[in-house]
Amino acid sequence: MSKKFFFAATAAIFALGAAQAKEVEVTHWWTSGGEAAAVAEFAKAFDATGNKWVDGAIAGSGSTARPVMVSRITGGDPMGATQFNHGQQAQELVEAGLMRSLENVASEDGWRDIVHPSSILESCEIDGEIYCVPVNIHSQLWLWLSNDAFEKAGIEVPTDWNAFVESAPALREAGIQPLVIGQQPWQASLVLQNVAAAIAGPEIYARVFNEKDVEAVNGPEMEKAFAALETARELASGSNVQEWNQATTMVINGEAGGQVMGDWAQGEFAVAEKVAGEDYTCLPGLGLADIVSTGGDAFYFPAVDDPEMTAAQEELARVMISPEAQVAFNLKKGSMPVRGDVDLETANDCMRKGLDILANGTVVDGMDQVLSADAGNQLADLMIQFFNQPEMSVDDVKEGLISILEYDS
Amino acid sequence: MADIAFDGPRGSKPRHRLSGRNIMIYGTLIVVALYYLIPLYVMVMTSLKGLPEIRVGNIFSPPVEATFEPWVKAWSQACTGLNCEGLQRGFWNSVRITVPSVFLSILIASINGYALANWRFRGAEFFFAILMIGAFIPYQVMIYPMVILLRELGLYGSLTGLVLVHTVFGMPILTLLFRNYFATLPEELFKAARVDGTGFWGIYFRIMLPLSLPIFVVAVILQVTGIWNDFLFGVVYTKPEYYPMTVQLNNIVNTTTGVREYNVNMAATILTGLVPLLIYFVSGRLFVRGIAAGAVKG
């Protein structure tokens, strides 16, 4: 019944939209090849409703773009809709009443039933109301390997982190950088996240990052994770690229053995027309555990007075979570849809693995969901220093991590 | 433009033609000049090469096959996100920001300078001193309150808002420039006009303005280059559709879509630097005078 009503309502809005095309400016930081192709799918779907997607891409990563978005919203010059990572990034904006609630749309369309896993939508919920539309799930827990590189070195493609570590000397000998980590600080913090989830295990991960439990940081499981971190630093020494996609390009070209990166790296492989399983290999949870994390992107809608804009915003929210757009967008983006009820038939090997784990395996929360932006960035700064300074010990990392967690709790 | 501002006494020395001293002087100067020219040379050369040639050659070698394609691409096709309109949008934005900002800031500052030099009132020097100190306050201290002010005025994100910001932050140096210049004009002119009963505005428009064209030109040069080259205000107070050229350049260069197109980046860089460079080369003497007058006499 409610579905019928939904269609009727949509049709009505369609009619309205057709009469008065509304230009909606959407800001986001998806500017690399795969990302831009993915966002074009949203634009296409939204334009088909008779409205107009005005693209407000802001180059750089989220770190360049978010300030611009926030200062525009707080500066009283809101865009129609804007990307944030779901989690705490927009919380204060919501609390200040600058963002509009999507509760009416969400409850009408039954988002709470559609969205899977539900923790994704919970990240959008503040005081019982939904303020954002999650559009994708990005697991940050992947190790990407270049089959080419291992072939050149004359060894088998490793199946897990331990085998990867063993293969490193052979890679070095063949003149290949074993592990590449870009110099943007957040990339280093991904490595910590991976070793914590895959080596210390999801329970410890949750105790450390969700509960900010200092004891867990000092525990024996994290000890192993920290040791792996030190190994990663050795494997990564000598890598000197800046951006994550430059690092991925090294993996694509077989100049590097592997990269720890979120599944958005997939998009770069796709643009380079590489085939999962043949040209590259992807290992979720470092190949040690069937585990994904639920970071991702969501769209928030600034509160505006203009009823036409409000209608167009709702229209856009519906388009973004619609099955068709979810499939089209996520295939290009290399991420997983937020709905359990759509099938990415054309999904490749890697995404298939991720989807399976999402359905049956262990799911942990992404960093953006559990840490404030401030704490997340401090952690990233700490980790990049660790990777760049061989003299820095894991004890320094431990100490730093504890003080950040204490600060954030 | 060969002979520039600095007349006046020079450190005169005995003149042997080809002495070791001369060789040393000219040698040093030529080496230094080459060093200064290298980046410009590299920019131009890189922008005229195709990507394959860049990968195999070195940055100093001239292009084997010169191509203007990177220029065309930088101007009209380079992408930031879905916008593949190239730098031209940023160029026109910069024009739309620079022209009114230059006009407004100079108008206000010249009147300030005139009031300070010729109509001193109690407290004027105090405000002027604050203005001068203000010139040295790091913008970071004032960025955020300015966001609030613009929001309250309903100007945030608009070109008007950015024009206002440029006018405010350009005021110290310009006011100084005009104050110092007006102070050097013969006092008799001013006194005579006062005796004739000409008022504040009358003297400004009928006497000061016509006598001060050179300093206005200097101010225009100073402001056009300064505002054209601004990055921080452009990034903080505007939105992507109004981004000035510098911000767009940074976006284009630091957006990597797999392959970095160094030739397009360099063409974009030259295009962004072109306006201030043209102004500099055309107006060399006055440009130098602008920075010298602003700084030395203060």
Next chain:
Amino acid sequence: MAKANGSGRPSRLFRNLNAKIAAIPMILTAMVVFVGFSLWTVVYSFTKSGLLPRRDFIGLTQYERLWSNAKWLISIQNLVIFGACMLIFSFVIGFVLACLLDQKVRFEGVFRTVLLYPFALSFVVTGVVWQWILNPDFGFQSIVRATGWESFTFDPLNNGKIVMLGVVIAALWQGTGFVMVLLLAGLRGVDDEIWKATRIDGVPAWKTYLFVVVPMLRPVFITALVIVTAGIVKVYDLVVAQTNGGPGISSEVPAKYVYDQMFLNQNLGQGFAASTMMLVTVAIIIIPWAYLEFGGRKRG
């Protein structure tokens, strides 16, 4: 210097009214923006403001955090390195070049034009160009290696230990011409009689420059020093365009820290505390100078 003292009408406020009206934009800018905004920022640096400013005072907590924050400490260290290199090299090179150009050089205008043109370019352009020249695979390093010196390594932008050197090289290219022009203008102001006198006494030229001319140019030096120093404290665009703070966080600078804290970490209070520190730094440099420059003149 005092020119017109008004017409001697009785009411003080209305005397010279037009000038006062004309000065309103200046007064507003001085009092609202420069004084008001700065005070506002200082006050809010003692609050717990996050994404939005809040009057939730927490004493010195932001400052304690600031000075225990590795990124800030790196920023300060970088600023000191950058500042010291910039001051030393831009003044030494600038002064030497100014002296050379002062030797009745032919084509002086051409040389001066060449040495000053980078100053007309924006920091973004400067940063991007030097990012390219210092690119290890195509730029300077690869060229030296191509000449046969295979082991030559100069890759500052990818080496956190020397990255500031890369930034300094770019900044010197951009700014040395400016110092040179200021000093040259000062040199041209030196009285011919001095040269005549020292020549008659047989004093070598370099000695005259160092011991007679430099002290005479003191005001010019001080002005240039103040301007260059204030520019150093503000350095931002150059770093953003050339390294964006990288590799890692090894080329962070205070101005960037402020921006990042305010808009990126959603921690306004911390950003305000950092910018207040920048303000204090500049004040230490500026106030004595301003006192000499303006305070003295008022009495004179």
